[in-house]
Amino acid sequence: MINSITIKNFTAFKELSVKFTEGINVFIGANSTGKSHLLKLMYALCAANKPLEKELFGDPKRYITSKLKGVFKPEGKIGRLCRNDKKAIIRADLKPNRFIEFAFSNDMDEVVVTDNMEYERYSWEPVFIPPKEMLSIFEGFSSLYLKRELTIDETYFDLCQAIETPVLKAEQSLQLSNLIKKIKVICEGEFLLVKQKKFYYKPTKGEILEVELAAEGFRKLGVLQRLIETGHILPGVSGPLFWDEPESNLNPSLVKHLISILLEMAREGQQIFLATHDHVVLKWLDLLRQDNDHILFHALYKNDENEIEISSTNDYLKICPNAIDTAYAELVDKDIENTMGGLGK
Known part of the structure; x- marks a missing residue:
């Protein structure tokens, strides 16, 4: 703090x-x-x-x-x-x-x-969340940032590293489950990281979609969902x-x-x-x-x-x-x- x-x-x-x-x-x-x-x-x-x-x-x-x-x-x-x-x-x-x-x-x-x-x-x-959402450009971004000279600042790379982290075990995230549920209701679904490689959007009703097909506003809230699930946002601790x-x-x-x-x-x-x-x-x-x-x-x-x-x-x-x-x-x-x-x- x-x-x-x-x-x-x-x-x-x-x-x-x-x-x-x-x-x-x-x-x-x-x-x-x-x-x-x-x-x-x-x-x-x-x-x-x-x-x-x-x-x-x-x-x-x-x-x-x-x-x-x-x-x-x-x-x-x-x-x-x-x-x-x-x-x-x-x-x-x-x-x-x-x-x-x-x-x-x-x-x-x-x-x-x-x-x-x-x-x-x-x-x-x-945790720093920049103006541009990260889920749609997540795939391959970390390796590209490490290997190439880019004008994109480090806050994007740091965020990418944070949302790439595996989610907490269920018993460790009980206090955050209510927040995650609220985000899923707002987004009418949830965002999933498949094989630590690419994000997908799973709507409450319907089939799973590529993250690029989800509304950009939902994708932005999806970043918050992911940060809470991975424990990078843990009120009172992070x-x-x-x-x-x-x-x-x-x-x-x-x-x-x-x-x-x-x-x-x-x-x-x-x-x-x-x-x-x-x-x-x-x-x-x-x-x-x-x-x-x-x-x-x-x-x-x-x-x-x-x-x-x-x-x-x-x-x-x-x-x-x-x-x-x-x-x-x-x-x-x-x-x-x-x-x-x-x-x-």
Whole structure:
């Protein structure tokens, strides 16, 4: 779990500090305000130490550097991720009582770890779900990624590895069976990995279909089904879930069910980070939340000096600025004007 992160001179950010909730954290903002970069940075820091678990005296800087390069795909040195050629400094506070701080400049090949409290022992493995669904391109993707130079970032490869894992034994997944059942109802069927090679869609009624013939929105939810079945999402045990644009290719009628599932996961101890442009996602989070739910809305925006800042609140009505609501208000105003003419002004 991530408690907070502080960033200086990294990609789009001059200086940013934000605290997170243990439940659902939602990033909103106009394009080019750094939502995806924040998700990827936090994912990289949570995932980079995975090889360190196997090494008694492993060096964090090597793995942090490698993961940042894999996730952000800078050309050449990692210093390409510095903002305006200035020294980048990043600190992440992790639960329980662990943190990592590192820095790098534009001419450096590796990061320099400047402070570290048992980062190597942070063992909560994260999951990152990118905007594009993976089930239809799963077959052969891992071997292709390992053998060829691809411009696709490492989050896709990591997800592919996660959904390739065999499912948990039945007795180990009892607490998750309700979530899996809900996803199957929404998708009107389930997704199966046959011979660890290719995914198929098995509808509730009818014959098994190639995964490419299933609705893309269903395939996206199928990824979530698979991650739960394999134990990569195990509320209270697994690391944070990062999901970039969960609404993409989902009909708004399905968003309600997805948010309901995410809220249930959060109540069981799953920390979740979402980046969204969708009013429906925000509104269902507000409407379906219960009094004890932990939800924080983080609005990223550019100030008068064109620097990115952040404003956080647990109250949907107090999100400010809210680029999504502003766009919808403009749409409603135009609709009223077209319908009522001068009377609508």
